[in-house]
Amino acid sequence: LVRLRARLARSQSVLGRGLLAVLSRDHLDDEAWEEIEDSLITADVGVEATQVIVERLRERVRVLGTRTVAEVRQQLAEELIEALEPGLDRTLKAGPFEGRPAVVLVVGVNGAGKTTTCGKIARVLVADGHTVVLGAADTFRAAASEQLATWGERVGAETVRGPEGGDPASVAFDAVKRGIDTGVHTVLIDTAGRLQNKVGLMDELGKVKRVVEKHGPVDEALLILDATTGQNGLEQARVFTEVVDVTGVVLTKLDGTAKGGIVIAVQRKLGIPVKLVGLGEGPDDLAPFEPKAFVEALLG
Numbered sequence: 001l002v003r004l005r006a007r008l009a010r011s012q013s014v015l016g017r018g019l020l021a022v023l024s025r026d027h028l029d030d031e032a033w034e035e036i037e038d039s040l041i042t043a044d045v046g047v048e049a050t051q052v053i054v055e056r057l058r059e060r061v062r063v064l065g066t067r068t069v070a071e072v073r074q075q076l077a078e079e080l081i082e083a084l085e086p087g088l089d090r091t092l093k094a095g096p097f098e099g100r101p102a103v104v105l106v107v108g109v110n111g112a113g114k115t116t117t118c119g120k121i122a123r124v125l126v127a128d129g130h131t132v133v134l135g136a137a138d139t140f141r142a143a144a145s146e147q148l149a150t151w152g153e154r155v156g157a158e159t160v161r162g163p164e165g166g167d168p169a170s171v172a173f174d175a176v177k178r179g180i181d182t183g184v185h186t187v188l189i190d191t192a193g194r195l196q197n198k199v200g201l202m203d204e205l206g207k208v209k210r211v212v213e214k215h216g217p218v219d220e221a222l223l224i225l226d227a228t229t230g231q232n233g234l235e236q237a238r239v240f241t242e243v244v245d246v247t248g249v250v251l252t253k254l255d256g257t258a259k260g261g262i263v264i265a266v267q268r269k270l271g272i273p274v275k276l277v278g279l280g281e282g283p284d285d286l287a288p289f290e291p292k293a294f295v296e297a298l299l300g
C-alpha cells in the first residue's frame with residue numbers, strides 16, 4: 001500500500017487534496033457537492049460514474065446525518081470501492097489446465113505497454129513457480145520482438161519469434177505449440193495494435209485468435225490500456241472488445257497520471273474487471289488491482 005501510495009502521488013494531488021479541501025468545510029452545501037463532483041470528474045472518474053457516486057454519497061450523508069470530515073471521507077471511499085465492484089474475480093488464469101498451458105492473448109494499441117506488460121507478467125509468474133513461453137506476435141513493430149526476447153531472457157522464459165513483418169498468426173500458433181510441446185504452464189502472446197485501420201486490425205487479431213484456437217481455447221485476453229490517454233483511450237479500446245472477448249484490463253502508466261479515477265471509468269464503461277495495474281517501467285512495477293488498497297492510495 002505504501003508503494004502504491006508513492007506511485008500514485010500525482011493522482012492524490014488531484015483527487016485527495018481537492019476533496020480534502022471541500023470536505024474540511026463546516027457544511028456541505030450545494031456548492032461543496034459540486035466541487036466534490038468536479039474533483040471526481042477532473043480525476044477522470046467519468047461523468048456517469050461520478051453522478052452515481054455523488055448521488056449515493058449525498059443520500060448516505062442525509063440518511064446517516066454524517067457530520068465529520070473523516071466520516072464523509074470514509075463513506076466516499078466506500079462508494080468508490082463499491083463502484084469498482086470489489087467482488088469481481090481478478091485472478092489471472094495462469095494454468096496449466098488439464099495438462100495444457102493457459103493461453104493468454106495480450107492486446108491493445110501500440111505504445112500502451114503490451115510488450116512491457118508481457119515481460120512483467122512473465123516475471124511475476126516465473127517468480128511464482130510457473131513456466132512461461134512468450135509469443136512475439138507483434139511482428140509489425142520492428143523492435144517489439146527483440147524487446148520481448150530481452151524480457152524473456154531476463155525473467156527466464158523462452159520467446160518464440162518469427163521473421164520481422166511475418167505473419168503474426170503463425171508466430172502465435174508456433175508459440176502455443178511450443179508451450180504445449182514443452183509442457184509449460186502459460187503461453188503469453190504479445191500482439192500488434194495498429195489502430196489506424198480498424199478492419200485490418202480486426203482481421204489480424206481475429207486471425208491470431210482463430211489460429212491459436214486450433215490448439216485449444218484462449219483462456220484470457222488482456223486489454224492493455226494506457227491510463228494517461230484518459231477517456232479517449234477508453235473509446236479506442238472498445239474496438240478490441242469487439243474482436244476478442246476481453247477477460248481483463250491492465251491499466252498501465254498509472255504512475256504517470258494525475259487522474260487515477262480512470263480505473264473507475266474503465267470498469268464501468270467496458271464492463272471488464274481491471275486485473276493489474278502498471279506503476280512504472282521496471283520489471284517489478286506491476287501490481288494486482290485491489291479496489292480497497294487503490295481507493296485508499298487514491299484518497300491519500
Ligand code: GDP
Pocket residue numbers: 108109110111112113114115116117144224252253254255256277278279280281285
Ligand atoms: P506496446 O507498443 O504496447 O508493446 O508498448 P511498450 O511495451 O513498448 O511500452 C511503451 C512505453 O511505455 C515503453 O517506454 C514502456 O517502458 C512504457 N511503459 C509501459 N508500461 C508502463 C508503466 O506502467 N508506467 C510507465 N511509466 N511506463 C510504462
